[in-house]
Amino acid sequence: MIPFVDLKAQYYSIKDEIDRAIANVLESSQFVLGKEVAAFEEEFAAYCGARYGIAVNSGTSALHLALLAAGVGPGDEVVTVPFTFVATVAAVYYTGARPVFVDIDPCSFTMDPNRLEQAITDRTKVILPVHLYGQPTDMDPILDTARRHRKMVIEDAAQAHGAQYKGRRVGGLGDLGCFSFYPGKNLGAYGEGGMVLTNNLDFANTIRMLRDWGQARRYHHDLKGYNYRMEGMQGAILRVKLQHLERWTEARRANATLYKQLLSDTGVAAPKELPYARHVYHVFAIRTAQRDALAENLNVRGVQTGIHYPIPVHLQKAYAEPRYHAGDFPAAESAASEVLSLPMFPELSRLQIEAVCEGVRNQMSKDSGTAPDGKNA
Ligand SMILES: Cc1ncc(COP(=O)(O)O)c(C=O)c1O
Numbered sequence: 001m002i003p004f005v006d007l008k009a010q011y012y013s014i015k016d017e018i019d020r021a022i023a024n025v026l027e028s029s030q031f032v033l034g035k036e037v038a039a040f041e042e043e044f045a046a047y048c049g050a051r052y053g054i055a056v057n058s059g060t061s062a063l064h065l066a067l068l069a070a071g072v073g074p075g076d077e078v079v080t081v082p083f084t085f086v087a088t089v090a091a092v093y094y095t096g097a098r099p100v101f102v103d104i105d106p107c108s109f110t111m112d113p114n115r116l117e118q119a120i121t122d123r124t125k126v127i128l129p130v131h132l133y134g135q136p137t138d139m140d141p142i143l144d145t146a147r148r149h150r151k152m153v154i155e156d157a158a159q160a161h162g163a164q165y166k167g168r169r170v171g172g173l174g175d176l177g178c179f180s181f182y183p184g185k186n187l188g189a190y191g192e193g194g195m196v197l198t199n200n201l202d203f204a205n206t207i208r209m210l211r212d213w214g215q216a217r218r219y220h221h222d223l224k225g226y227n228y229r230m231e232g233m234q235g236a237i238l239r240v241k242l243q244h245l246e247r248w249t250e251a252r253r254a255n256a257t258l259y260k261q262l263l264s265d266t267g268v269a270a271p272k273e274l275p276y277a278r279h280v281y282h283v284f285a286i287r288t289a290q291r292d293a294l295a296e297n298l299n300v301r302g303v304q305t306g307i308h309y310p311i312p313v314h315l316q317k318a319y320a321e322p323r324y325h326a327g328d329f330p331a332a333e334s335a336a337s338e339v340l341s342l343p344m345f346p347e348l349s350r351l352q353i354e355a356v357c358e359g360v361r362n363q364m365s366k367d368s369g370t371a372p373d374g375k376n377a
Helices: 007-013 015-028 035-048 059-069 087-094 139-149 201-210 232-242 245-263 291-300 330-338 350-368
Strands: 052-056 077-080 098-101 124-127 152-156 176-180 194-198 215-217 284-287 339-342
Touching: 007 015, 015 035, 015 232, 035 052, 035 194, 035 232, 052 059, 052 201, 059 087, 059 152, 059 176, 059 194, 059 201, 077 087, 087 098, 124 139, 139 152, 194 201, 201 215, 245 284, 245 350, 291 339, 291 350, 330 339
Parallel strands: 077 098, 077 124, 124 152, 152 176
Antiparallel strands: 052 194, 176 194, 284 339
16 A cells, blocks of 8 residues: 555654653743744744744644735635645635635646736735645736835745745745645644734734734733634654654655656646745646546555545535636646546655556556557557
């Protein structure tokens, strides 16, 4: 069996450090926020090149509070992509605003900057690109358009810890950046977690209050807030794991390189790393019109795969808007029917990658009528 991710393998590789960090939190009894969370905020913000980090209890909460800090509310529009995890769009609805979608660039799977301008209206408050799969969005043209129209930019960097755009880490490129530390993420907690990054002190102060019942002083509630605080245990675990993140990212990148070599003559499209990007391969999504047959074949061979994501958000039942229909976002819709995520995690071995690629080759040669040795069947 080749798992899609293997969280246990990673835990065992750093078990002593993690167990010690957890024991320290138990000793200190700082179970909610506390000094480990404060230290992690500083360390992760510094890692990303941002001034302030505010730790929260999930990536979804990070997006919700970033949008609120940017002043988003009922009647406003937030421009984002339909090809993302549903949380990006759910957070927009939490504020009472509505999403306006821009199709993706089929090569990067991220917001197509050439389509952004036409989506901006007087109601637009924020532009919300998603660094999907660990590939940064092409930010310069998006930031340019946002500046010209005086709109704010919030990055959804939930899948892109350590990814770089033109040499700068994502999450600190826009007005606010949001991360998830869900266990399977490149930097994952042992539970839920998230963070907002910003260089703006007012935003940071507002978000700090909003995550903790709108209080700056205990029981003085100046804002209507939320219980979105990060747990002490998660802060301590994430501090340990942050020390290993670059090494893990390099391992993911090496795995991606090997996958690309072995898949090059199979007929599937492997993910591309754009010239401006350091891709961190949270997800390694290949693309083929025979996606479902391939997933089935790999499953029979004991290879776990995933589909990120089978239905674009504008076609999801809960998020259907009368203004949007099937066919409106052809690049997102076609990606949704063709992408297949292969196993990807730092501890994946060469043998495992070879076995996955052998499975892909087997299925693709069946489909093309070519035997695995290259001869016509
Ligand atoms: C692109 C994207 N945005 C937002 C989220 C939400 O993060 P969380 O699950 O931590 O709430 C996720 C992850 O699940 C995600 O992949």
